[in-house]
Amino acid sequence: MSLFSRLNSKVLVISISVLLLVYFVIFPMGILIFDSLYFNDHFNFSNYKDVYSTMVNWRALTNTVELSLMVMAASVIVTFPLAWLVGRTNLPGKKTYRTLLVASYMIPPYVGAIAWVQLLNPSVGYLNQIFKWLFNLQQAPFDIYTFGGLAWVLTLFYSPFAFITISRAMEKMDPTLEEAARVSGASPLKTLIDITLPLMAPSILAGGLLVFIAAGSCFGIPAIVGMPGNIEVMTTRIVTYIYMGDEQGIRDATALATSLMLLANSLLFFMTWMLGRKDYTTISGKSTRPNMVELGKWKWPAFIGVGIYSMVAVVIPLFSILLTSLLKSMSKPIGLDNISLESWLPVITSSQYMESIWNSVLYAVIAATIGTILSVFVAYLSVKTRVKGRSLPDLLTIIGGSTPSIVIALALVITFSGNFGLNLYSTMWILIVSYLVKYMTMSVRTIAASLSQVHISLEEAALNSGASWLRTCKDIILPLIAPSVIAGWFLIFMPSFYELTMSLLLYSGDTKTIGVLLYELQTYADTQNASVLSVIILSIVLLGNIILNKISKGNVGI
Amino acid sequence: MAQVRIEHVFKRFGSVTAVNDFNLVVEDGEFVSILGPSGCGKTTTLRMIAGFERATEGEIYIGDKCVSSSRKNTFLPPEKRDIGMVFQSYAVWPHMTVLDNVGYPLKIQKVPKEERVKRVKEMLGLVHLEEYAERYPHQLSGGQQQRVALARALVARPGLLLLDEPLSNLDAKLRESMRFEILALQKELGITVVYVTHDQAEAMAMSNRVVVMSKGLVQQIGEPHDIYSNPANKMVADFIGLVNFLPGEVADGRIRIAGMATSFPNTSNLTGEVTIAVRPENITLSKDNGTMPGMLTHRFYLGDSVDYRVQVGEELVRVIVKGADLKQFKDGEKVFLDFEKILVFDKE
Numbered sequence: 065m066s067l068f069s070r071l072n073s074k075v076l077v078i079s080i081s082v083l084l085l086v087y088f089v090i091f092p093m094g095i096l097i098f099d100s101l102y103f104n105d106h107f108n109f110s111n112y113k114d115v116y117s118t119m120v121n122w123r124a125l126t127n128t129v130e131l132s133l134m135v136m137a138a139s140v141i142v143t144f145p146l147a148w149l150v151g152r153t154n155l156p157g158k159k160t161y162r163t164l165l166v167a168s169y170m171i172p173p174y175v176g177a178i179a180w181v182q183l184l185n186p187s188v189g190y191l192n193q194i195f196k197w198l199f200n201l202q203q204a205p206f207d208i209y210t211f212g213g214l215a216w217v218l219t220l221f222y223s224p225f226a227f228i229t230i231s232r233a234m235e236k237m238d239p240t241l242e243e244a245a246r247v248s249g250a251s252p253l254k255t256l257i258d259i260t261l262p263l264m265a266p267s268i269l270a271g272g273l274l275v276f277i278a279a280g281s282c283f284g285i286p287a288i289v290g291m292p293g294n295i296e297v298m299t300t301r302i303v304t305y306i307y308m309g310d311e312q313g314i315r316d317a318t319a320l321a322t323s324l325m326l327l328a329n330s331l332l333f334f335m336t337w338m339l340g341r342k343d344y345t346t347i348s349g350k351s352t353r354p355n356m357v358e359l360g361k362w363k364w365p366a367f368i369g370v371g372i373y374s375m376v377a378v379v380i381p382l383f384s385i386l387l388t389s390l391l392k393s394m395s396k397p398i399g400l401d402n403i404s405l406e407s408w409l410p411v412i413t414s415s416q417y418m419e420s421i422w423n424s425v426l427y428a429v430i431a432a433t434i435g436t437i438l439s440v441f442v443a444y445l446s447v448k449t450r451v452k453g454r455s456l457p458d459l460l461t462i463i464g465g466s467t468p469s470i471v472i473a474l475a476l477v478i479t480f481s482g483n484f485g486l487n488l489y490s491t492m493w494i495l496i497v498s499y500l501v502k503y504m505t506m507s508v509r510t511i512a513a514s515l516s517q518v519h520i521s522l523e524e525a526a527l528n529s530g531a532s533w534l535r536t537c538k539d540i541i542l543p544l545i546a547p548s549v550i551a552g553w554f555l556i557f558m559p560s561f562y563e564l565t566m567s568l569l570l571y572s573g574d575t576k577t578i579g580v581l582l583y584e585l586q587t588y589a590d591t592q593n594a595s596v597l598s599v600i601i602l603s604i605v606l607l608g609n610i611i612l613n614k615i616s617k618g619n620v621g622i
Numbered sequence: 623m624a625q626v627r628i629e630h631v632f633k634r635f636g637s638v639t640a641v642n643d644f645n646l647v648v649e650d651g652e653f654v655s656i657l658g659p660s661g662c663g664k665t666t667t668l669r670m671i672a673g674f675e676r677a678t679e680g681e682i683y684i685g686d687k688c689v690s691s692s693r694k695n696t697f698l699p700p701e702k703r704d705i706g707m708v709f710q711s712y713a714v715w716p717h718m719t720v721l722d723n724v725g726y727p728l729k730i731q732k733v734p735k736e737e738r739v740k741r742v743k744e745m746l747g748l749v750h751l752e753e754y755a756e757r758y759p760h761q762l763s764g765g766q767q768q769r770v771a772l773a774r775a776l777v778a779r780p781g782l783l784l785l786d787e788p789l790s791n792l793d794a795k796l797r798e799s800m801r802f803e804i805l806a807l808q809k810e811l812g813i814t815v816v817y818v819t820h821d822q823a824e825a826m827a828m829s830n831r832v833v834v835m836s837k838g839l840v841q842q843i844g845e846p847h848d849i850y851s852n853p854a855n856k857m858v859a860d861f862i863g864l865v866n867f868l869p870g871e872v873a874d875g876r877i878r879i880a881g882m883a884t885s886f887p888n889t890s891n892l893t894g895e896v897t898i899a900v901r902p903e904n905i906t907l908s909k910d911n912g913t914m915p916g917m918l919t920h921r922f923y924l925g926d927s928v929d930y931r932v933q934v935g936e937e938l939v940r941v942i943v944k945g946a947d948l949k950q951f952k953d954g955e956k957v958f959l960d961f962e963k964i965l966v967f968d969k970e
Contacts, residue, residue, distance in 0.1 A: 240713040243674055246700040247707040247784075248774065249730035258726075262717045 077441055078451060084438075085460040089501050091484075092475035093325070093467065099478060100318035111319040121320065124296040127211075128324075131297060132280040134215045139223035139275040140230075140268055146373065147230040149366055153357045156367050162231075164374040169224035170609050171382070172562040174284030174579070175598045176221045178586055179381030181288060182388055182595075184208035190384055190398075209293030217285050220377045222278045229271030233264055252357060266338055273335045277328045281468030283565040288586055298324045299470045299565070306474060306569055317474055325471045332466045382602070389595035411596045417581065421600065424561050424578040427492055431499040432557035435507055438500075439552050440545075443512035448520070458508060465505030469565040472501050477569060490572030498570055499560035506559075507552030510616075514548035515541075551616045558608045562601050624685035624704070624781030624814050625650045626671065631680030633666050640666045642838040644680070648814055653805070655817045655825035658835035659861065665786060667835070668818045672707055672784055673700035685781050701730075703782075706775030706813075710787040712767045714759045720746070720770050721755040727778040745773045748807060765796045772804065776811065783808070785817045789824065801828055822862050826850070834858050856967045859899045866905075866939050870898040870966070877966060881935040884913045890966040899965040902942040907932070907951070912958025923948045932957060 103110050115121050143165075149155045150162050168176065183191045184206045192204035199205075207213060241263065245255040261268075283299040291300055298320055305317035359366055390403045411417050439461075445451065446458040464472070476498055480488040488494035518541060526536040542549075564579035571580050578601060585594040626648040633641040641663040648654045656664040669675040671682060673689065676697055682690040684705065689698040706727075714723050721742055728738045746752050749769040759767055768788060775783055785804070789797045805828055808815050819825050825832045826846040834841045834849060834857075842854035853859035856867070869880040872893050876885040879898055890896075906912070907930060916934035923929075928946040932939045939959065951957060 238711050238713065240709040240711050241715060243672075243700070244707065244709060244713040244715070244771070244774070245726070246674075247672060247703075247705055248727040249701045249778070250726075251699075251701055254730070259715060263715070 075451065078445055078453060078457065081438060081441055081445070081457045082453070082460070085457055085464075088497055089460050089464045092479035093463075093471075095479045095484070096318055096325075096471065096475040097322050099315070100322040103315065111315050112323070115316045115319045120296060121301055121316075124298050124301040124320075125323070127295060128280050128298045131211070131215055131218065132276045135218045135222060135279040136226075136272045136276040138215065138219045139226040140272045142219070142373070143223050143227040143230055143271070144264075144268060146370060147227055147234055149370060151231050151234045153359050153366070154363065155359065155370065156363065157371075161370050161374060164378050165227055166224050167378045168221050169228070170558070170605055171221070171378075172284070172564065172579070172601060172605070173221045173282055174288055174564050174583065174586075175385065175562075175601060176381055177217055177285040177288035178582075178591075178594055178598060179385045180213070180217045180220075181208055181586075182384045182591065183381065184213060190387075191380075207293075208289055209295075211295055213293075214286060214290045214295060217289050218279045218282065220381075221285065222275045222282070223377075225274040225278055226268075226271035229267055229274060230264065233267030237263060270335045270339055273331050277331055277466075277468075281324065281328055281470070283470055283568075284583070287583070299468070302470050302474065303569065306477070314478065318478070321468075321471045321474045324468050328468050328471075329463070329466055385595045385598045385602070388592060389599045391592065407592050408596055411593055411600075417593075417597065420576050420578045420581040423492070423575060427495050427499065427575075427577065428557045428560035430492075431496045431503070431560045432507075432553045434496070435500050435504045435556040436511075436549060436553045439504055439507040439511050440549060442504075442508050443515050446508075447512050447515045448523075458512070461505040461508050464501040465503065467502075469498075469502055469563075470569070472498055473566040473569040476501075476566075490575065492575045494570045495567060495575060495577070498566040499556065499563060502563075502566065503556045503559050506555040510548050510552045510555060511545060514545045518544050547615050551612055554608050554612045554615075558605055558612075561608075562605060625683075626782060626814060626816065627681075627683040628667075628671070629681045629683075631667070631670060631677045631682060633663070633670060633675060634678045639838050641670070641677075644840055646833060646840075646843065648816060651812045651814055653808055653815045653817065653828060653830045654833060655819055655829040655831075656833045656835060657819055657822060657825040657861075658841075660820060662835040663838040664818045664820075664835050668784055668786055668816060671782075671816060672705060673698060673703050704780050705782045705784055706778065706780040707784040708768070708771045708775050708786065708788045710790055712759075712764075712771045712791070714767050714770045714774070716759050718758075719755065720751060720757050720759070720762070723759070723770055724773045724777050726774065731778060741777060742773075745777045748776075748810070749773045749803070764792055765800065768792065768800065769803075772807070776807065776813070779811070781814065783813050783815045785815065787819055788817075790819075790821070797824075804828070826862075834861065836861070853899075853965065856897060856899065856970075859965060859967070864902050864940065864942070865899050866902065866937075868898045868900070868937055868939070869969075870896045872896055872966075877964070879914075882914055884961075886961070886964055888966070892966060892968065895969045897967045897969055899967060900939075900961050900963070902929070902940045903944065904961065904963040905939070905941045906960045906962060907941050907943055908958050908960075909951070909955075910958065912960045914959040914961075916957055916959055918951050918953060918955045918957050921948060921951065921953065932959060934959060 100111050101107050101109070116125065146165060150158050150165065155161070181189075183189050186192065186204040186207040186209070189204065189206070189208065192206055195201060195205045196203075208217070237260075242255050242259055245259045246252070250258060280297075281299065283303065286295070286297045286300050287303070290297060302317045302320045302324070305313040305320070307313075387398070389407060390405065391398070392402050392404050392406055442457040442461060446455040476494055477489070480486050480494055480497075482489065488497065522540055522544070523536055526540045527533070531539060562579055563577070564583055567577045567580050568583060571577060578597065582594055582597045582601070585597065626646070628644055628646045631641060631644040632639065644663075644667055646654070656667060658664045666675055670677045670690065671684070677690050677692060679692045680690075681688060681693065684703055687698070687703075688694065688696055689703050690696060715726075718726070721739070724745055725738050725742045728741060733741070743752065743755065746755060749772055751766060751769055751773065754762060754766065759770065762770065768791075771788070788804070789800050792800060801824060817825070817828065829846060831843060832846055832849050833843045836857050842849055842858045844852075849858060850862055853862060859865050860867075871878050871880065872888050872890075875888050877888050877896065877898065878885045914934055916932040916939065918930060919933050919938070920931040921928055927942050927944045928948055928950075930941040930943070930951070932941055941959065
């Protein structure tokens with residue numbers, strides 16, 4: 065009887081979570097696709113024809129693809145040597161470099177964009193001024209508001225995706241595969257070409273595709289760096305159309321969003337399929353300490369090279385934002401007499417600013433809490449049960465996570481504005497739902513990974529000792545997975561806290577978040593307040609990451 | 623083929639000495655195993671011969687070539703040492719066919735393709751994989767992958783073959799048959815072999831000589847029989863085969879086992895307190911006739927033998943009798959023991 069009722073409760077939990085996920089993830093996307101194809105009471109491609117016959121949209125599509133390809137290529141070319149140097153050589157300061165190289169992963173992309181605008185805008189960019197002074201130039205050498213500038217910022221902020229993927233693959237690769245080549249007579253370089261590169265190819269491509277998708281789905285960086293230079297991409301076009309607010313605008317937006325969603329999701333599924341092929345798995349014995357390549361005379365040049373890259377990618381932009389937030393006057397030269405906390409005062413005391421910060425914290429806490437509870441169910445179902453359809457909820461969260469934010473936001477707008485029973489528009493709940501759809505998958509992954517480490521025999525031993533199933537969960541399973549549950553909470557909390565893209569489309573007067581406020585400040589050219597706010601965001605994210613690192617002992621981080 | 627000389631080799635990782643003053647000459651065509659528990663320095667030693675680790679001190683010669691010398695500051699990288707190596711994880715390249723895997727060393731040597739294919743096929747014949755040339759590693763079993771690794775290590779006819787626990791990922795049956803295959807290949811090619819293992823049976827069965835290592839130090843070098851019957855110290859006696867250790871004492875030229883009337887002539891030059899070692903199969907057990915009385919506490923039937931525990935004074939002594947009948951003795955029965963052969967070591 066108890067077995068029967070437990071089975072039933074499992075079925076119930078599955079049904080509820082599947083229904084919730086279908087309603088909030090699949091249904092809105094279905095509506096989006098439907099709307100994009102349904103015009104004048106017929107299914108047709110006229111929306112697409114309309115949209116792409118406009119030059120600016122077509123240009124946005126080619127820009128997106130070109131830009132993403134550039135960023136992907138640059139990221140792979142830069143990060144493969146970096147991952148190799150940090151992972152497989154006797155490079156000095158490897159640990160610090162590893163932290164720095166993944167650090168830009170946790171900086172909100174739009175904050176990075178704001179920093180680079182400060183550094184390289186043609187009139188007053190800090191670096192431009194330094195170069196002008198150094199080389200006695202008449203004109204600023206760099207202009208951030210260009211295609212190249214956009215690619216530059218996107219590469220710096222999304223290359224950690226490639227770095228992490230490639231580093232992990234390098235760590236996982238059995239070092240004796242390379243050693244076998246060495247004893248076969250191959251030099252280190254020949255080994256790299258014949259063995260290491262071909263074996264890493266799927267991971268390199270996977271890392272590259274992740275960068276491609278992230279760069280193509282990104283709104284913050286193109287909005288801040290591209291739009292002032294009239295460089296449009298898919299995401300910025302979609303936002304522009306939605307902001308028009310009329311029916312035509314929304315229709316055009318749905319066609320663009322559907323195209324973007326198909327592009328991103330099909331690439332992701334291709335990547336998953338490619339990595340899932342079993343051909344490349346080999347038996348690995350005891351993991352011998354990978355043989356660190358002696359860099360010899362290249363040791364210090366490499367140290368300096370990686371150092372310069374880390375400075376450029378992480379340290380300089382962060383410093384620039386901090387510096388700007390501390391300036392008394394933007395128009396005066398930088399010096400100690402021009403530095404104070406003066407500009408912080410109006411921000412901290414302003415009710416408008418504080419309200420946004422409070423909103424963001426509140427929504428992120430709610431999203432993280434609901435999301436973590438759901439994640440535990442979803443992860444338990446997919447890892448610990450044998451019920452049919454157990455991994456369906458998991459798959460649905462993955463689809464949510466892989467869909468570009470802008471697409472999720474648009475889908476939620478057209479679905480939950482009252483047309484289909486539920487009206488969440490301009491409430492905080494539509495924001496929270498959007499965060500859940502986008503970020504729950506990270507939490508599910510983390511909790512599922514730790515649940516799969518809890519061997520079924522541990523549960524069985526508790527049941528055998530006479531504990532009920534619920535008691536077993538409480539006494540055995542939860543304590544064992546607790547760190548991952550807390551980590552999962554932060555993995556939803558942090559990106560939700562600084563989210564920009566979806567919030568920008570879904571906020572209303574009362575529900576303005578910190579990301580939206582920052583974006584507004586930046587577009588109104590209030591650089592200084594934007595910097596202060598950025599520093600606040602960065603501090604909270606940094607704090608969250610330190611806690612996350614402590615809890616997960618360095619295994620999980622944004 | 624090549625002689626290997628290792629002279630006063632040390633390997634230190636920071637303050638830890640992983641290999642401490644290793645000396646060994648492996649003769650041309652000899653099969654030498656380095657045996658020891660995990661962390662004893664055996665793999666580090668092999669990796670120094672291969673060139674994957676650099677000796678902190680000492681010299682290594684392969685043939686007449688000095689491949690590593692701290693004094694002369696010479697260090698030949700692995701690819702210049704003319705060796706073949708088989709790894710515990712097989713390390714066959716998953717992106718290459720069997721033919722390409724085995725042919726890789728020849729490709730590096732720029733052997734023309736036709737000859738290369740001919741030599742690879744020959745080699746595959748030797749390891750019974752002729753049929754599998756076009757397969758990829760994931761289509762092969764573990765044993766077959768290990769044979770690919772072996773063929774690859776031998777195809778370029780190196781002077782020296784190094785094997786790092788090559789059989790430990792295989793199941794027991796396959797492991798035994800692979801032992802014979804490796805030995806047969808070694809005989810056929812007359813190649814010098816250094817073989818690292820933690821499996822004493824493997825080392826005993828395959829080697830001309832065995833080097834027993836523990837905590838970075840060489841404990842004993844000798845022929846398998848020698849090491850088994852005359853272990854140099856307690857560690858070797860304990861690691862190779864089964865053994866009972868009993869406290870004892872040397873007095874008046876006789877060795878006495880603590881708390882017992884029996885004594886043995888002192889064949890060692892030890893005095894005072896000693897440890898007496900006796901292998902379970904060197905003890906006879908009888909009902910009514912013997913030098914040491916004891917009480918039988920447990921019996922375990924092992925098929926080809928019976929494994930007894932006998933309480934003698936304060937000590938529990940293990941006795942193994944080949945071909946014994948389980949019903950011969952009962953638990954709790956009074957029995958007599960006789961030690962046929964004992965070993966005497968320092969107390970510590």
